[in-house]
Amino acid sequence: MIAEIVSTGTEILLGKTLNTSAFYLTGQLTGLGIEVRYHTTVGDHKERLFNAIREAFNRSQMVVLTGGLGPTADDLTKEIIAEVFKVQMSLDVDSLSSLKDFYQNKEIPPGTLRQVFFPEGSIVLPNDFGTAPGVMLEKEGKFCIILPGPPTEMKQMFDKYVAPRLQAILENNGQKMFARVLKIFGLSESELEQELLDFMQKETPSMALLDKHTYIDLRLTVRTTDEKQANEILTRAELAIRERLGNKVFGVDEESHSLVVGRLLRQHKLTLATAESCTGGLLGGMITAEAGSSDYYLGGVISYADKVKQDLIGVNNSSLISRGAVSEIVAREMAEGVRKRLGSDLGLATTGIAGPGGGTPAKPVGLVYIGLAHPKGVLVEKKQFSGNRESVRNMTVESALNMLRVYLLELD
Amino acid sequence: MIAEIVSTGTEILLGKTLNTSAFYLTGQLTGLGIEVRYHTTVGDHKERLFNAIREAFNRSQMVVLTGGLGPTADDLTKEIIAEVFKVQMSLDVDSLSSLKDFYQNKEIPPGTLRQVFFPEGSIVLPNDFGTAPGVMLEKEGKFCIILPGPPTEMKQMFDKYVAPRLQAILENNGQKMFARVLKIFGLSESELEQELLDFMQKETPSMALLDKHTYIDLRLTVRTTDEKQANEILTRAELAIRERLGNKVFGVDEESHSLVVGRLLRQHKLTLATAESCTGGLLGGMITAEAGSSDYYLGGVISYADKVKQDLIGVNNSSLISRGAVSEIVAREMAEGVRKRLGSDLGLATTGIAGPGGGTPAKPVGLVYIGLAHPKGVLVEKKQFSGNRESVRNMTVESALNMLRVYLLELD
Numbered sequence: 001m002i003a004e005i006v007s008t009g010t011e012i013l014l015g016k017t018l019n020t021s022a023f024y025l026t027g028q029l030t031g032l033g034i035e036v037r038y039h040t041t042v043g044d045h046k047e048r049l050f051n052a053i054r055e056a057f058n059r060s061q062m063v064v065l066t067g068g069l070g071p072t073a074d075d076l077t078k079e080i081i082a083e084v085f086k087v088q089m090s091l092d093v094d095s096l097s098s099l100k101d102f103y104q105n106k107e108i109p110p111g112t113l114r115q116v117f118f119p120e121g122s123i124v125l126p127n128d129f130g131t132a133p134g135v136m137l138e139k140e141g142k143f144c145i146i147l148p149g150p151p152t153e154m155k156q157m158f159d160k161y162v163a164p165r166l167q168a169i170l171e172n173n174g175q176k177m178f179a180r181v182l183k184i185f186g187l188s189e190s191e192l193e194q195e196l197l198d199f200m201q202k203e204t205p206s207m208a209l210l211d212k213h214t215y216i217d218l219r220l221t222v223r224t225t226d227e228k229q230a231n232e233i234l235t236r237a238e239l240a241i242r243e244r245l246g247n248k249v250f251g252v253d254e255e256s257h258s259l260v261v262g263r264l265l266r267q268h269k270l271t272l273a274t275a276e277s278c279t280g281g282l283l284g285g286m287i288t289a290e291a292g293s294s295d296y297y298l299g300g301v302i303s304y305a306d307k308v309k310q311d312l313i314g315v316n317n318s319s320l321i322s323r324g325a326v327s328e329i330v331a332r333e334m335a336e337g338v339r340k341r342l343g344s345d346l347g348l349a350t351t352g353i354a355g356p357g358g359g360t361p362a363k364p365v366g367l368v369y370i371g372l373a374h375p376k377g378v379l380v381e382k383k384q385f386s387g388n389r390e391s392v393r394n395m396t397v398e399s400a401l402n403m404l405r406v407y408l409l410e411l412d
Numbered sequence: 413m414i415a416e417i418v419s420t421g422t423e424i425l426l427g428k429t430l431n432t433s434a435f436y437l438t439g440q441l442t443g444l445g446i447e448v449r450y451h452t453t454v455g456d457h458k459e460r461l462f463n464a465i466r467e468a469f470n471r472s473q474m475v476v477l478t479g480g481l482g483p484t485a486d487d488l489t490k491e492i493i494a495e496v497f498k499v500q501m502s503l504d505v506d507s508l509s510s511l512k513d514f515y516q517n518k519e520i521p522p523g524t525l526r527q528v529f530f531p532e533g534s535i536v537l538p539n540d541f542g543t544a545p546g547v548m549l550e551k552e553g554k555f556c557i558i559l560p561g562p563p564t565e566m567k568q569m570f571d572k573y574v575a576p577r578l579q580a581i582l583e584n585n586g587q588k589m590f591a592r593v594l595k596i597f598g599l600s601e602s603e604l605e606q607e608l609l610d611f612m613q614k615e616t617p618s619m620a621l622l623d624k625h626t627y628i629d630l631r632l633t634v635r636t637t638d639e640k641q642a643n644e645i646l647t648r649a650e651l652a653i654r655e656r657l658g659n660k661v662f663g664v665d666e667e668s669h670s671l672v673v674g675r676l677l678r679q680h681k682l683t684l685a686t687a688e689s690c691t692g693g694l695l696g697g698m699i700t701a702e703a704g705s706s707d708y709y710l711g712g713v714i715s716y717a718d719k720v721k722q723d724l725i726g727v728n729n730s731s732l733i734s735r736g737a738v739s740e741i742v743a744r745e746m747a748e749g750v751r752k753r754l755g756s757d758l759g760l761a762t763t764g765i766a767g768p769g770g771g772t773p774a775k776p777v778g779l780v781y782i783g784l785a786h787p788k789g790v791l792v793e794k795k796q797f798s799g800n801r802e803s804v805r806n807m808t809v810e811s812a813l814n815m816l817r818v819y820l821l822e823l824d
Binding site: 007010011012013014015016017018019020022023024025026027028029030031036037038039040041042043044045048052055070071072074102109111112128129130149150152208210274276279280281282283284285286287288289292293294297298299300301302303304305307308311312341342343354355356357389390393 | 426432434449606622623631688692699703705716769801805
């Protein structure tokens with residue numbers, strides 16, 4: 001099937017917003033075996049949007065639109081689709097009752113009320129993260145999908161409500177695609193490509209790399225009619241790749257580093273505490289992103305100031321004076337200290353220079369120490385990251401989770 | 413002047429590459445006062461590219477193209493432009509001699525040799541980072557700019573060789589655009605639209621809302637030839653909106669909530685500590701996203717387990733037993749406790765039910781208490797957020813920052 005993506009939104013055309021939605025959707029549609037031939041971005045302007053949409057349907061069987069579902073007067077996508085498809089707008093009773101629930105006893109603003117009207121024949125797609133539902137509509141072999149502009153709402157709606165329906169449509173067309181994503185930490189995209197050169201050149205399963213900044217997604221894809229055979233091929237490839245890369249493969253499909261670490265902690269019945277300096281709470285934030293993390297995560301100390309390092313988790317003043325806060329010994333004392341203070345089995349600590357200021361020739365921006373205290377001792381890793389403040393902090397969080405994961409794997 | 417951007421490149425349509433070039437160019441063109449009305453991405457396919465380019469010139473006075481300047485057979489942009497503009501391809505002597513210098517005594521590959529031919533009438537733009545020169549071409553009032561696909565080559569060429577030429581062209585035309593963004597917390601998109609209805613209907617400055625999930629961007633835009641006049645119009649509108657919305661306006665342009673709070677803390681010479689339960693470190697992570705935050709942020713305690721709430725920051729066991737961890741009194745004791753324990757001027761605490769599990773009829777998912785301890789007492793706000801775990805946690809962080817900001821503003 002041939003598709004194209006039409007993004008509406010004046011902010012993209014003002015150069016304020018990167019069009020990450022077109023990127024995301026293209027990756028997902030391609031993954032399903034749909035060929036994306038065009039991206040178009042057009043402002044919230046009736047005539048231009050109408051022309052862009054009509055043009056898109058002239059060229060392609062499927063058009064995926066993002067944006068223009070909101071409550072304001074310049075949100076016009078559904079109305080234009082109704083015009084292009086020559087159908088009326090009609091009220092969706094379920095959406096109205098959801099909206100009433102959302103506003104409880106308060107009055108629904110008139111603009112928001114527009115969000116419960118849809119082109120006739122639409123499948124209404126629930127929006128679990130916002131008030132504007134999406135649309136899937138088919139007429140005379142042309143498919144239209146309308147998703148919300150905000151990327152989190154768009155992604156959630158696509159993954160949960162659109163992808164399964166598209167898969168079903170494609171299966172009726174006799175196409176079937178099976179995919180598995182291996183998540184890899186500790187290699188760059190080009191190192192990984194080198195490492196897997198022989199695999200990458202094979203036709204089945206086809207492989208693609210996607211750099212997720214702190215890790216890489218390696219996507220394996222098989223096209224066949226036989227699900228059992230597809231799974232066998234994918235499993236065989238996964239095993240061969242795991243054999244080559246060892247525990248650099250940290251997860252499969254949607255598994256995050258924090259999810260995998262949580263599972264291992266639960267499995268070993270171990271509890272964790274964190275002591276954070278340069279990451280300032282991001283590590284705890286990542287660990288607690290997982291529902292149920294209170295089973296193994298007790299909490300932590302954000303020991304940003306040196307005095308907090310001393311008073312709350314017992315880092316020695318002499319270590320801070322002789323080696324500085326960003327040092328092997330301070331990472332060690334932070335990890336040991338928080339483990340002891342919170343009474344956890346494991347203590348994980350970060351200290352580093354996130355930048356942009358604070359670097360010296362001996363301790364440049366990006367220098368980070370990660371400490372892991374466990375019942376039999378303490379491990380410390382020294383890292384030198386590149387990039388800006390955000391990037392150094394994110395890499396520190398992922399590296400700390402990775403260090404903990406590798407420790408837990410080796411317990412087996 | 414009205415422009416559009418046509419990106420060529422199959423990798424974007426495979427979902428492998430984010431179209432950062434269109435984003436960059438849009439920002440730059442908008443900054444110059446050129447209105448970008450469309451982005452189109454099309455693969456390296458002759459007929460589709462030809463149609464996309466012809467369509468673009470039908471709509472717009474200026475078309476900026478990226479990609480398709482390389483040495484391979486599917487690099488066709490210049491040839492297609494020659495066809496659309498009805499001119500011949502001709503050899504550029506300077507480019508040929510640069511290429512000869514680049515290859516020194518080695519033979520120039522035939523594909524690369526194609527890179528020294530250009531549509532007749534072109535201004536050839538040097539490529540300081542690669543071998544493929546770019547093109548600027550004007551005919552009968554239509555402007556065409558062709559830039560290389562690799563973003564570093566494209567940016568360098570645009571900044572150094574295109575922008576000054578465009579500036580000169582525009583000054584002859586006398587057009588320019590000026591914008592200001594007000595960042596607003598505590599109103600939904602439709603509430604804000606209701607509140608500002610009379611402003612939104614005015615033509616100058618034009619206004620647009622963009623929902624950023626935890627806050628709203630309100631963008632004001634003025635088109636004029638006179639920068640001083642533009643700034644006066646924007647400032648007058650900003651003041652009128654601030655008068656209406658009060659301190660719901662938390663920042664301007666690129667200012668984040670954490671940046672603004674940091675500035676206020678520094679201004680009042682106050683230090684801050686955090687105690688986090690449901691946000692698990694995200695609040696500290698957000699505060700420390702700002703470089704230099706160690707000036708005012710001492711650190712915090714992630715008191716995820718009840719025992720950590722008691723042991724590290726002195727929450728009373730009786731409060732936890734009688735009211736539960738998610739309660740007004742525990743938020744109060746966390747804020748007071750962390751303030752006292754870390755010796756800061758202010759203590760900011762979060763406790764809530766982020767979900768998806770753990771909710772009860774009396775304490776549903778999304779119930780959050782935020783405590784702010786200060787030298788004269790403690791404030792507590794009770795919130796009921798909707799959405800999933802991520803959304804509840806993010807709203808809690810923003811609401812805590814907002815509560816602190818409003819407190820600091822009222823100190824004046």
